[in-house]
Amino acid sequence: MRIPFDIDNFPLGKGPMVMLVLFLISCLFIYTPAEEKGEHLEFWIFANTHYEEYQARIPIFEEMYPGVNVQLINYGGTMHDKLLTALLSDFGAPDVVEVEITSIGRFLKGDIDEVGFVDLRSRLESEGWMDKLVVSRFTPWSYKDRIFGIPHDLHPVVLLYRDDLYKAAGVNMNEIETWDDFIAAGKKATRDLDGDGETDQYAIVLDRRTESDYFNLLLQRDGGFFDANGNVVIDSDIAIDTLEFFTSLFNEHQIATPVYGTWHGDPSNFAAMQDGKILSILAPDWYVGILKSQVPQMSGKWKAIGMPAWEHGSRRTTTRGGTMVGITKQCKNPDLAWELLKFAYFDKAGLINRYETTRIIPPLKAAWDAPIYKEPDQYLGGQPLGQLFIELAPDLPPRYQNPYWSEAADLLNDAIFNAVTEKQTPRQALTQLAEKVRTLIAKDQQRWTKGIKNEDGTK
Amino acid sequence: MKTGRNRFSYWHQQQRIAPYLFIAPFYILFIVFMGYPLISSLVMSFYEMRGFQSRIFVGFANFVDLFRDPIFWKSLWNTTYFALGTLILQLPLALLLAILLNSKVVKGRNILRLAFFVPVLVAGVFIAIIFNLIFDQRAGLINNEFLIFGKEIGWLSESKYVMPAVILTGVWQWAGFNMIFFLAGLQGIRQELYEAAAVDGANWWQSFIHITLPSLRPVIAFVFVVSMIGSFQLFDLPFILTNGGEPADAGSTIVMYLYKNGFQFMRLGYAATIGWVLFIIIAIISIAQLKLLGIFQEE
Numbered sequence: 001m002r003i004p005f006d007i008d009n010f011p012l013g014k015g016p017m018v019m020l021v022l023f024l025i026s027c028l029f030i031y032t033p034a035e036e037k038g039e040h041l042e043f044w045i046f047a048n049t050h051y052e053e054y055q056a057r058i059p060i061f062e063e064m065y066p067g068v069n070v071q072l073i074n075y076g077g078t079m080h081d082k083l084l085t086a087l088l089s090d091f092g093a094p095d096v097v098e099v100e101i102t103s104i105g106r107f108l109k110g111d112i113d114e115v116g117f118v119d120l121r122s123r124l125e126s127e128g129w130m131d132k133l134v135v136s137r138f139t140p141w142s143y144k145d146r147i148f149g150i151p152h153d154l155h156p157v158v159l160l161y162r163d164d165l166y167k168a169a170g171v172n173m174n175e176i177e178t179w180d181d182f183i184a185a186g187k188k189a190t191r192d193l194d195g196d197g198e199t200d201q202y203a204i205v206l207d208r209r210t211e212s213d214y215f216n217l218l219l220q221r222d223g224g225f226f227d228a229n230g231n232v233v234i235d236s237d238i239a240i241d242t243l244e245f246f247t248s249l250f251n252e253h254q255i256a257t258p259v260y261g262t263w264h265g266d267p268s269n270f271a272a273m274q275d276g277k278i279l280s281i282l283a284p285d286w287y288v289g290i291l292k293s294q295v296p297q298m299s300g301k302w303k304a305i306g307m308p309a310w311e312h313g314s315r316r317t318t319t320r321g322g323t324m325v326g327i328t329k330q331c332k333n334p335d336l337a338w339e340l341l342k343f344a345y346f347d348k349a350g351l352i353n354r355y356e357t358t359r360i361i362p363p364l365k366a367a368w369d370a371p372i373y374k375e376p377d378q379y380l381g382g383q384p385l386g387q388l389f390i391e392l393a394p395d396l397p398p399r400y401q402n403p404y405w406s407e408a409a410d411l412l413n414d415a416i417f418n419a420v421t422e423k424q425t426p427r428q429a430l431t432q433l434a435e436k437v438r439t440l441i442a443k444d445q446q447r448w449t450k451g452i453k454n455e456d457g458t459k
Numbered sequence: 460m461k462t463g464r465n466r467f468s469y470w471h472q473q474q475r476i477a478p479y480l481f482i483a484p485f486y487i488l489f490i491v492f493m494g495y496p497l498i499s500s501l502v503m504s505f506y507e508m509r510g511f512q513s514r515i516f517v518g519f520a521n522f523v524d525l526f527r528d529p530i531f532w533k534s535l536w537n538t539t540y541f542a543l544g545t546l547i548l549q550l551p552l553a554l555l556l557a558i559l560l561n562s563k564v565v566k567g568r569n570i571l572r573l574a575f576f577v578p579v580l581v582a583g584v585f586i587a588i589i590f591n592l593i594f595d596q597r598a599g600l601i602n603n604e605f606l607i608f609g610k611e612i613g614w615l616s617e618s619k620y621v622m623p624a625v626i627l628t629g630v631w632q633w634a635g636f637n638m639i640f641f642l643a644g645l646q647g648i649r650q651e652l653y654e655a656a657a658v659d660g661a662n663w664w665q666s667f668i669h670i671t672l673p674s675l676r677p678v679i680a681f682v683f684v685v686s687m688i689g690s691f692q693l694f695d696l697p698f699i700l701t702n703g704g705e706p707a708d709a710g711s712t713i714v715m716y717l718y719k720n721g722f723q724f725m726r727l728g729y730a731a732t733i734g735w736v737l738f739i740i741i742a743i744i745s746i747a748q749l750k751l752l753g754i755f756q757e758e
Binding site: 114451 | 477515520591595708725727
């Protein structure tokens, strides 16, 4: 075949000619639109364990809605930053997205109408879902009376303890009811086994570098950083008293050891558990799942009870962590997205499957009667752990969300560390912290009010 | 056969603009991905976001806030501390390694060069995870096996040891990389200079001071400037090693604080301000280094 033009006469030479042809061909590929087949939903997630579950179940949803194509994308730890960029640029956000509890605050900044998620309150209320779920679990995903997500989980917390080692120390953990009981038991169990003057086993491991364990205790008492109206309450008597108690476990009573490594899921922490240095830990349901996968060799050594209460008869649990699923305002078909949300979060068969793979208790009360939760858990020596979580679940405390949570948590980490290491008293640490966050919020409010006036020309 | 008509044809006229077309992709990409974001971030530093849709002009308020922000100063000090550690510990070590591995006395030089260079090929994230285990207070290799300091040190749990731990990790990661530059520099020094010095009775130290170091000046300037810029841009290593700067911001660096403000706190204006202040700091330090090393002097 003869080429219809003379390559040798191309004015810029052969090389540029080839480059030009390649450029034109690649342009063609770029401009060829992907074959559109009916409705399309993009679903972003960040958790690997969720990915496996949804990957298995999405084909069922696609069968239920012929012509619908759901694209599941797991961006891992970077997902929240990608979502932030997509919402800021008003382009490229998914239709449906899961958001982690410590990350949602930043998405609530500014005017409530500018939040990038669809308010789901009317859909939840009109379809009667509010009564079917643990209502306190909507608080992390709600702000100013709007609900931006459905809770994926409850994450009740139990006290997971080494049955063998507490027994060896002469402690019956089933008799523990309050934190005072725990301190008394902990003093027996915290021991120097070889007589070298150094403690070899501690009654409990607690994280003093981050807010995690302190916040566990604070929420258990209905405390928090912010109240339901968005006011800073971290310097309340209850918050200060809780931090005093938290620091006393390290300093006065000396029954707590700081977490080994950087967090409870650090390999160093698991190593310390296996060495018998750690006798108990405040564990949400997901953490038990991590333990099972990371240290399967410890099977049969653990047991669980409800968290010690602050007073006889008061709450024996708290909540730690969480994920929501929401619909972004860039979604073109929110009705279809809503159906996907319900399928992923409210389908009983799916929720049982979720418990099987992740040990996560769902917020849908109707799913709690499944026999699987009553099955003996061999990791806990045959104790039906699911049953304990479900018994505690209705009593979960609220965890009020706030746009300033990220800044507040960052500063709270410092305050806790300073209090435990006795650089400041708990009162000083929390009073200063509250003042800082109040000033931060007030300054923003002042700027925004002034800015709006300037924009309106009504200065 | 080319005709006169062809010579002045449309295509031949294009040859005049062809060079510009060839360099255009760079400028287009530079303007889109560098120029515009740079100017945009400068503008952004005079604003603050109010949610996702609107922003408020705040003038120099972000800069004023930044200079009053104790966490910024702490992050700046941590970053400077790391940069000083690089300057005092890492670069002399890299030079020492280069001299040793340039010497014919050392056996297996090629293998050793590779061994010292390899850490830079490992992603920072993995290095941080590995050193997290190495620095662990009770189970870690350093405290358990060496106990150099006679007691268990909370490398990552006590504020005062956090940055030294980051510096030591940085030394492991980058010393071999910088060694390669010094090695290249050393190999470029003419052997006759040393021979002439030896004839004049110069000992090893005198040769090092009067021949090696002056000859290495451009390489030293390059390595110092690049290392300082890298040090001030420190992010991934301490971010993972210290779980985001913990405890109590002891491991926080300027870029980490920028990231937190931009992405975690949604304070994009403040983050842009931190970015520009960091740029000014790096520019001042780089120019000062080049001046001190005499790079601007005419030959």
